[in-house]
Amino acid sequence: MPVAPVSSVHATANATAASMAAAGHPSALRQLPQSEQIKAAAGQFEAISYDNYGPHFDGMLHHEDGTFHVYCNVQRCGPRHEGRARFTLAHELAHYLIPEHHAALCSGVAPHHPSFCNKANAKLYVEVEADFFASRVLMPEVRFRAVIERTGFGLAAMRRTANELGTSLQSTARRFEDSLTHPCAFVVWRDGKEPWFVVSAALRQYGFIFVKKLPTPVAGSATAVALAEAVKPSPDIRESASVMSQWFTGVFDGSERDLPVKEEAMKTAYGMITWLSVNPSTLTKLRTLDQQLR
Numbered sequence: 001m002p003v004a005p006v007s008s009v010h011a012t013a014n015a016t017a018a019s020m021a022a023a024g025h026p027s028a029l030r031q032l033p034q035s036e037q038i039k040a041a042a043g044q045f046e047a048i049s050y051d052n053y054g055p056h057f058d059g060m061l062h063h064e065d066g067t068f069h070v071y072c073n074v075q076r077c078g079p080r081h082e083g084r085a086r087f088t089l090a091h092e093l094a095h096y097l098i099p100e101h102h103a104a105l106c107s108g109v110a111p112h113h114p115s116f117c118n119k120a121n122a123k124l125y126v127e128v129e130a131d132f133f134a135s136r137v138l139m140p141e142v143r144f145r146a147v148i149e150r151t152g153f154g155l156a157a158m159r160r161t162a163n164e165l166g167t168s169l170q171s172t173a174r175r176f177e178d179s180l181t182h183p184c185a186f187v188v189w190r191d192g193k194e195p196w197f198v199v200s201a202a203l204r205q206y207g208f209i210f211v212k213k214l215p216t217p218v219a220g221s222a223t224a225v226a227l228a229e230a231v232k233p234s235p236d237i238r239e240s241a242s243v244m245s246q247w248f249t250g251v252f253d254g255s256e257r258d259l260p261v262k263e264e265a266m267k268t269a270y271g272m273i274t275w276l277s278v279n280p281s282t283l284t285k286l287r288t289l290d291q292q293l294r
C-alpha cells in the first residue's frame, strides 16, 4: 500500500478525534466498538464482526465491490469494550480513513488486510501509520496530557492512565513516546523473543535513545524477579533501584550520565513490562542532545 505523509495521518487522526468529540464522544472513540456509532462517525463500514478467528490476525479490514467489512478477533483482542479491541477497531478505521490506504484497498492492491496489535518490530509502514492514527484517536494529545499530569509518574500511573482512557496497557505505554514531561522508557519481554522498547521524548532529548539489545537484569531486581516468576499475570508491581548504564547504550558506568533510575516490573497477559523512570530534576543537570551536537 502507498504510504501517507505522517503530517496528513496526524491531521486525519486529529480531525476524526475532533468530530467524535463534537458528536458527543468526549473520550474520542470510547464508544468505538458499537457499530452504529462507527457508521455514524465515518458512515462507511458495511459490517463489523466480533468472533474467534484463531491466531491469524487481531483485526482485518476486508474490501469487496465497494463495501468494507471489519473483523475483530476476540480470541486475541478480548471483548469489544477492552482496550485492545478498541485499538484494533481504530486501527482498521485508519486504513479506511487515510486516503492512500483507502485507495489501495479499493484498487485491489490490498483487498484483505490482517493487522496485529503487538508486533512492534518489523511492521510495514502502513501499519505504523494505522497504529499512530489509532493511538491519536483513542488518546488525543490534549486529553492524554491532561490525564498524565493528574496520574503522575511510574508504572502504576501508566496503568491508571490506561484505565481512565479505556486503552490497552501496551498502546498507552507506547503513547508516552511523545511525552516531553515524563522522562521514562519501557521494555517488553516475551518468551522466546527479543525484548523491545520505547523511550520517551523527555529522555531522548538528553541523548538516551537506545535500550541495550539484551539488557541483563540484575539478580534480585524487579525485572529479574518478575521474569523468573512462573506465575500468572498479576496486578502486582515490583520496584527496585537501577542506573541508566544498565539499560542504555552509550552510558558508561559511573559517568555523570549514569543517573539513578526507578525500575518497576509487572507481568501482563502478553508478557512482562519493565518501566524505567528518571527523576526530572536529575536530568536538568545534563546537556540536551542539541547542545551536545553543537
Ligand SMILES: [Zn+2]
Binding pocket: 091, 092, 095, 113, 114, 115, 116, 126, 127, 130
Ligand atoms: Zn493494519
